[in-house]
Amino acid sequence: MENVxxxxxxxxxxxNGRGVADISFSVAEGxxxxxxxxxxxxxxxxxxxxxxxxxxxxxxxxxxxxNAVSSHEEALRDVGALVEQPSLYENxxxxxxxxxxxxxxxxxxxxxxxxxLAEMGLDRFANEKARRFSLGMKQRLGLALAFFSDxxxxxxxxxxxxxxxESSVYLRNRIAxxxxxxxxxxxxxxxRADELERLCHRVLILCEGELIDDVAxxxxxxxxxxxxxxxxxKVRSRKGGEI
Amino acid sequence: xxxxAYLNETEKLLARKKYLVLLIIDAAFCVFAALARxxxxxxxxxxxxxxxxxxxxxxxxxxxxxLFFLPLIALLGxxxxxxxxxxxxxxxxxxxxxxxxxxxxxxxxxxxxTLAAVFAFFHLVxxxxxxxxxxxxxxxxxxxxxxxxxxxxxxxxxxxxxxxxNQTGAGSASSxxxxxxVYLVVVFSGxxxxxxxxxxxxxxxxWHNLWLGSVLPAFALLPKIGILLGSAxxxxxxxxxxxxxxEI
Numbered sequence: 001m002e003n004v005x006x007x008x009x010x011x012x013x014x015x016n017g018r019g020v021a022d023i024s025f026s027v028a029e030g031x032x033x034x035x036x037x038x039x040x041x042x043x044x045x046x047x048x049x050x051x052x053x054x055x056x057x058x059x060x061x062x063x064x065x066x067n068a069v070s071s072h073e074e075a076l077r078d079v080g081a082l083v084e085q086p087s088l089y090e091n092x093x094x095x096x097x098x099x100x101x102x103x104x105x106x107x108x109x110x111x112x113x114x115x116x117l118a119e120m121g122l123d124r125f126a127n128e129k130a131r132r133f134s135l136g137m138k139q140r141l142g143l144a145l146a147f148f149s150d151x152x153x154x155x156x157x158x159x160x161x162x163x164x165x166e167s168s169v170y171l172r173n174r175i176a177x178x179x180x181x182x183x184x185x186x187x188x189x190x191x192r193a194d195e196l197e198r199l200c201h202r203v204l205i206l207c208e209g210e211l212i213d214d215v216a217x218x219x220x221x222x223x224x225x226x227x228x229x230x231x232x233x234k235v236r237s238r239k240g241g242e243i
Numbered sequence: 244x245x246x247x248a249y250l251n252e253t254e255k256l257l258a259r260k261k262y263l264v265l266l267i268i269d270a271a272f273c274v275f276a277a278l279a280r281x282x283x284x285x286x287x288x289x290x291x292x293x294x295x296x297x298x299x300x301x302x303x304x305x306x307x308x309x310l311f312f313l314p315l316i317a318l319l320g321x322x323x324x325x326x327x328x329x330x331x332x333x334x335x336x337x338x339x340x341x342x343x344x345x346x347x348x349x350x351x352x353x354x355x356x357t358l359a360a361v362f363a364f365f366h367l368v369x370x371x372x373x374x375x376x377x378x379x380x381x382x383x384x385x386x387x388x389x390x391x392x393x394x395x396x397x398x399x400x401x402x403x404x405x406x407x408x409n410q411t412g413a414g415s416a417s418s419x420x421x422x423x424x425v426y427l428v429v430v431f432s433g434x435x436x437x438x439x440x441x442x443x444x445x446x447x448x449x450w451h452n453l454w455l456g457s458v459l460p461a462f463a464l465l466p467k468i469g470i471l472l473g474s475a476x477x478x479x480x481x482x483x484x485x486x487x488x489x490e491i
Contacts, residue, residue, distance in 0.1 A: 076341040087335040103247035
């Protein structure tokens with residue numbers, strides 16, 4: 001299968017010393033890959049580096065075989081993303097935000113923004129300004145902004161953050177369905193191992209800015225009772241028995 | 244993509260109500276200026292002719308308007324599209340789209356300039372209407388239109404100047420404060436510090452004086468065009484480099 005994402009020796013260090021070092025991995029078409037790690041382990045940094053939100057110190061990121069840094073415009077044509085909390089124009093309505101972003105996707109159906117809102121259960125609030133939305137509604141709007149252009153690859157940073165149980169389960173099922181039926185590819189980060197265990201085909205474990213494991217969920221469950229146990233064991237052995 | 248980004252940036256600016264309020268304030272100032280002239284005409288009791296009182300209404304005060312009011316609009320536009328977008332992290336939504344940063348930068352600058360142009364021509368139209376009401380004449384409207392159009396050209400440099408300054412502040416409020424202080428220092432230096440006189444871009448915001456009426460010879464115009472072009476290149480280059488390097 002074609003590699004949708006290829007990361008080679010990616011290094012990005014912030015002034016405070018945090019970041020990631022020498023990260024290499026790939027994501028094949030139709031895969032759901034999870035990024036799991038303690039706070040500050042570099043999950044979001046990897047996503048930001050792929051999306052051009054921060055400058056890579058060394059290494060490279062390729063999306064659909066195109067360099068994500070030097071050919072940002074071409075590389076991101078088929079990518080949808082939600083990184084950290086949704087960044088929304090508080091004084092604009094939900095529909096307006098989607099319509100503004102839709103201009104960057106020529107050929108997109110005019111009803112795509114409304115469809116995305118309906119899928120996220122926000123169609124009733126389409127004309128309400130984002131500042132009136134609750135945290136969960138903002139998260140769903142952020143997801144609508146990631147999904148509406150029907151991208152082949154989705155990068156989602158803690159996608160169920162702030163969402164209720166029902167919405168979280170719906171989203172998880174929807175992601176699985178999109179990967180299975182439409183061949184969409186996902187890179188999903190999360191701090192809840194049980195959620196990633198149910199959702200992902202493969203998981204990348206990060207610790208202190210380094211990739212310490214790249215393992216299929218089937219293999220994880222063969223070796224440990226759960227992804228959580230496997231993760232804790234890996235991180236403990238990395239940190240010399242402490243967490 | 245530039246067109247899409249430009250339309251988005253313009254819509255974002257127009258969605259902010261403060262610009263409507265500023266248009267109303269601008270119109271109110273125009274009405275006061277016209278009323279003051281009308282009162283002087285009444286006090287003159289036939290000694291003054293209507294045409295002489297109202298003849299220069301559209302271009303009277305144009306220098307101050309282009310030196311202070313339009314830069315204020317450009318400053319607010321820059322703060323909204325650069326400073327606030329970084330501070331409120333909405334720039335993330337744009338960066339993760341298939342659009343290059345240089346395209347976004349150009350679109351934002353173009354949208355801020357459009358906003359300034361809308362204000363300038365609104366100001367002119369209001370003054371022309373007031374002249375029509377009080378003087379029943381529109382003579383000199385062509386000259387006034389030409390003056391406003393010419394004076395808008397150096398406003399591009401002002402927009403680029405504020406775009407550059409807005410890359411340096413930590414937030415929109417600090418960017419605005421920095422921009423105001425630096426702009427006033429530049430204006431003051433150009434006016435009152437001899438070595439800078441004629442060397443700073445703010446000295447050319449009444450651009451129409453060079454072109455309309457008695458036109459200066461080409462060799463005298465070239466250095467002035469050079470100063471504006473040079474300033475524009477420095478501000479655009481600096482702003483773009485900082486915008487490209489910005490981590491969000």
